[in-house]
Amino acid sequence: MEAKGARELFEGVIDAGLCASCGGCAGGCPYLLPYRGRIVLMDNCLLSDGQCYQYCPRTFTDMEAVSQKVLGVPFSEDEFGIVREIFLARSTDAEIHEKGQDGGAVTALLSVALAEGIIDGVVETKMDDNKIPHGFIARNREELLGCTGVSYEPSPVLEALNSLPQESAEKLGIVGLPCHVASVSKMKTYPPKNRMNIDNVKLVIGLFCGWEFSGGFRQFLEENFDLPQVDKFDIPHHPAHTFDVYTKSDKKSVELEDIGQYISEACSYCWDMTAEFADISVGSGRAKFKGWNTVVVRTKAGAELMDIARKKGALETQPIPIESIDNLKRASLNKKKKALSSIIAKTGDKKNLLYLGISQDLANKLLV
C-alpha cells in the first residue's frame, strides 16, 4: 500500500481529471468535503499517509487482494465479474415499484434487509430540493422511499459513511455506483483507523453505471428546470438518445448530443460497469424489460438476502435471456477496453495503468 496523503490525492486524482466525486475520501476528516459535485480541500493536510488516498477508487487498487477479502475468491477476469446468480426482478410492492427507477428491486431488497434486522440503516444517495445528491442514512421504509430515483450527477454518498462516529455500532447497508463500491471494498481490505468499524457494513448493493454528468451540468439543470418540481430523471435505454425530466404534470426531453459536453471525463477511465465487488449488483432491465431490474448475485451474503426476499414475496423474478446476458457482457467489456485505452493514452505508458492493479496479461488481452 503506497503511503500518500491529501496532496498526492489532489495531484494524482482530483486535479488529474480522474475524480468521480464518490466521497470515499471525504467526511472522515475536516480537510475534504464534498460540495456541489466537487471534492473541496478545505485546508492543507500535511500527512503523508492518509486514508483519503488509501480508499480512493482511482489510486492504485490491488484487485486480487480486494477480491480475496471482499468476495472471498480470486479476482475474476470474466466480463462482468463473479456471477453466482443472474436474473430479472421487480418489487411486488406497488409503491416501491412506482417510485423506483426501473423495477424497484434495490429498495425492495433493502426493505427486507431492514425488516429482518440484517441491517439497521442504509448509506445511500438522497437528493435535496434542488436535486443535488448527498449521502444519507435511511433507517426505515419512509426514508428508503425518499432515496429512490437516479441522480445522473456524482454523489458523494460515502461521506455519510466516513463521518459516522467511531463508536457507531449500527449494522449498515450501502448502495452505490461501481466507484463507491470499489472505495468501500478498499476500506474492507485495509480497515480504517479512528473511524467506525468497517465490519459493521453487512451488505453492499452496487448499481450498473456507464457514465455520469458533471461540471457545468449542475448549472444547466438549474437554469433550465424548476428542480424542486422535478420527480424523476431518466435516460431511456437503447437507443438512448434523450435525457428525460419528469414533473408531476409533464415530461421534458433533451437530446443527449446537446448535453454530451457534460459527460464526466473521469468516467472514461472507469473500468467497472456492474460494480464487480458488490454483494448484489442491480441494473436496468433495459428497453426489452421495462419496469424490471437485472440482478446479479455475487456473494453468500447476497444470496442469503435474495432467498429471504423470495420467501417473503418481496420480489418477483424471471430468468434473463441469454441474449441479454450477452449484451451485458459486450457492454461491460467495451467499458473495460475504453477505460484501458483512455488510461494508456493518459499515462503514455502501457505498463502504467494508474489505479488498475491487474495483470499485464489481462490488460493485453483486453487491448486486443
Place this chain on the structure above:
Amino acid sequence: MTEKILTKDPLNLIITGVGGQGNVMISLTVGSALVREGYVVTVGETYGVSQRGGPVMSHVRISKETQYSPLILEGQADIVLGMEPVETLRMLGKYGNPNVITMFNPRPIYSVDVIGGEAEYPDLDKLIKTIKELSAKTWVVNATEEAEKMGKPIVANTILIGALVGSGFLPLDRKSMEPVLRERFPKAFELNMKAFDRGMELIGQ
C-alpha cells in the same frame, strides 16, 4: 524617601514579556516610584501591534541627572526582568553581558508559531539552564504559580515588582513603593500589597 542609592548611572533595566502580559504596568509603576524618589527616568516601550501576542520589551534607564535614550545599547542591560522565559533569553541574546542580573517567571507562553508547528519551544529545563549560563546571578520567580495560589493570576506582575524591589538592585524599597501601589490600585490595594510582599519574600530579603 528610601535609603537605597543608585549603584550605577545609568542603571539599565529591561522588562520583557509577551504582548498583553502587563509589561507596561510594571515599567510605569517602577518608573513612577523612581521619579518620586527624585531620579531621572526614561522608559522606552516597544509595543503597538505587539499587543497582539508578539514580544514586548520596556527599557528603563535610571539616572541621578541625565535623561537617557529610551533604548539601551546592545549588551548594556544591568537587570533583566522577564515575565516569560523565551522572551528573557531573547533579551539576553541582544542586551546581556557577563554582569547581568536576571530575574524571571518560568511559565511558558506558546507563540502561534510553536502551536502551529512552524517553530519549536525549547525544553524548559534547558532554557532555564541557558538563562543562568548567560547571567551573573539568576532568580527564578514563580510569579504565575504564586498568583494562582493567591486566586488572582493577574497579580503575577505585582509579585514580580516585589521580587525586583526585594532584590535590592534598584534604589527602591517597600516604603517607596507603597504610595505608588496605593495610587495605581485604588480598589485592589490590599491584594496588590500582599502580592508585592510575596514577591519580596520569594527573593528572600
Place this chain on the structure above:
Amino acid sequence: MPDIAIDAPGTSQLFMGNEAIARGALEAGIGFATAYPGTPSSEILGSLAPVAKKMGIYAEWSVNEIVATEAAAGASLAGVRAITAMKQLGVNVASDFLSILVMSGLGKGGLVLVSCDDPGAISSDNEEDARNLAKSLGMPLLEPGNFQEAKDMTKWLFDLSEEIDSICMLRSVTRIAHSRGNVKLGELPQKEHKAYFDQIHDLRDVKPTKFMPHPVPSHHAALLKKLEKARERFESSPFNWYVGPDKADLLIITCGSCWFYSRDVVKELKLEDRVGILKLGTLWPLPEKFVEKHLNKSQKILFVEEVDPFLERSVMEMAASLPPDSPRPTFYGKRSGHLNAYGEMDQDVLIKVIASMTGLTYQPRDIEYAKKAEELAKNYVPERSIAFCPGCPHRATFWSIKNTLKLDGRNGFVVGDIGCYGLALRPTGFYQSRSHYCMGSGTGVANGLGKLGQHGFNQPVLAVCGDSTFYHAVIPALINGVHNQSNFILIILDNGGTAMTGFQPHPGSELNAMGEPAKFISMEDLCRSMGAHVEICDPFDLKNTTATLLEMMAKDEGAKVVVMRRQCELIRGRKEKPPYKVHVDPDECIGEACGCDRLCTRVFHCPGLIWDKESGKSRIDEVICTGCGVCADICPQGAIVKEAA
C-alpha cells in the same frame, strides 16, 4: 494612565511624550481637541478626553483626520485654541484641507497639528516623514528632542501660531510619543473661553477678507512672509542648542529622538571633547543664521534623524547658497549612505558608524559572551508572531470566509484593510487577506474588481473593513459600489470599537470620547438606506455565517453587505466572565492521526490551544484561553468540550 491635568506646577512627573504634548496643550489654554486614533498618536487625545470635563475643554474622536483638522480649525475661527493629533498617514488625509488652510488663515485661536510618525513602521503600513508635508504645504515645524520639549514646544507653538496667524506643526516619533521621561509641569491656566466668529464684514473694504484663500498668489506671498517671521523666532529659540568643543573631529546635526541616540553614543564612546552635537528643535523654516554659525565647527558633518534626510536636505540647500569662501564641510547621512534611508534609526548601528568615523573600534560587549549569547538565542528562541487574541471574533470570521471561498470554488479572495483584522494576511487569519493598502481601500479596490465582469472576471470579491474604518472612509466607496452596481460583498467586522489602537469610540458607539452619550449611527440602517442588501451574522455561529456568505456569493447583484457582529474579546473580557469552560478530552483527541492532523493547533492557531508533543494531544492553556468555545465547534472528533460557565 497618569492624570495629565494634575495641578502640581514645578513637580516632575513621569509622562510619555504624548501625555507631555497633551499637558502642553492644556498649559496653553486650549478649549478644543480632536483626533482620529492612530498609533503612535492616540494617547494625545486619549489623555485629554478623561480630563476634558474637568478642564472645560471639548475633546472628540472625529471620524477621520480631515474632519478632525477641519473641526479644530472651526474652533480656531471662533477664537478658541485647538489641537489636532494624528499619525503620519493621517496628515495625508488632512492635507487637502491643510493646503487651503495655510492660504486662508486662522481665526484668533492658535491651531497646532501634531503628527506622530512611525519610523520602522512598527504599527503602520508605510514609513513616511510628515515633515515633508509641513514644508510642502507651508507650516512652521518643530520636533521635540525629549519629553520636556514635547510639552514646552506644544505650549509655545500656540503663541507662534497666533503671532503669525497660521497653523503650526509639531512632529513626534514613536520613541518620543510612547517612551516616558521626566517632565517638569507648568501652571494650568484658569481659562474662560468665549467662542465667537468675528466676521470682519465691511462692504466698503476691498482688501482680501479673512478665511478665504483668494486671490491665491497674494495669499501665497502672505504665507511666505508668515514663514519668514517664524524663521526669525527660530533663530533665537531655546529649542536649538550645541554641546561640544569649538573645533570638533565630527559634528552631528540632529533632531527629535535622534538627539537621545547621538548624545548617548557620544557619551558611551567618550567622545565629548572630540564630537559636537548641534541639536535642532525648530526645523522648518530652517534658522539658517543659527545653523551657519556652527557649520565651521568641523570638516565632517553627520546628520542623524528619523525617516527622511529632511534636515539634511534643508541644511545642504542652505549651505549651497552660502558665499564661496564659506566653510565647505563634507556632509554624511542618509544621502551618502552612511545611515539607512529606511527603517528606524538603530542606535547599535549609529554607534558603530560614529566609532568608525572617529577612528575608534567599538566592542559592545565581551566577544566570547556575545558569540555565546547570540548562538544560544538563535537556537532556543522561537519566533513569536503576532496573532488574533484568544477569543477574537475575527478568527472565527476568517475561518468561515476561508471555508466559504473554498466551497465556492471560483478562486474568490479578500481585499484587506486597516485594523486588527488586517492581520488576516498572516496565518492567524488563514492568509485570507490578499491585498493591503490604506483605510477604506479594500472597498475602493473591490469597486474596480466588481466591474470587470465585462472583461471576463468571475471571481467572488470580498472587501473587509472594521466598524471604525467603515465610518472613517468606507461609506463613500460603498455608495460608489451600490450606485454603479459593482459586484462585491463588503464584510463589516463590527467588534464594537476601534480595537487596534485602544478601543476608542466611533459613530457606532453610544458614548463619545468624554464618556458622554452620543448619537448612535446604525451601520446597517445606513447601508440599507443606500439600497444595499444587508445581512447580519454572528461570527461565532460558523454554520450560519458560511451559509449566508455562500448564498450571497452565488448572486451577482451589485454591492452587498454582511455585518459580522460580535464584541472584541478584550473589551468583553474586562466586563464579563468567560462564557465557557473549555477542555480537551485526551481520550477523544486523535492529534496528528489521519482524521485530524491536529487541525486545532496547526491550522486554527488560537493561542489558548497548545500542542503537547509528548502526549500527542492538544490541550487548553487555561491562563490564555478566554472561553469563547469556538474551537469546540471545529474539532472533528468532538474532543474539545465546552461547558457553559
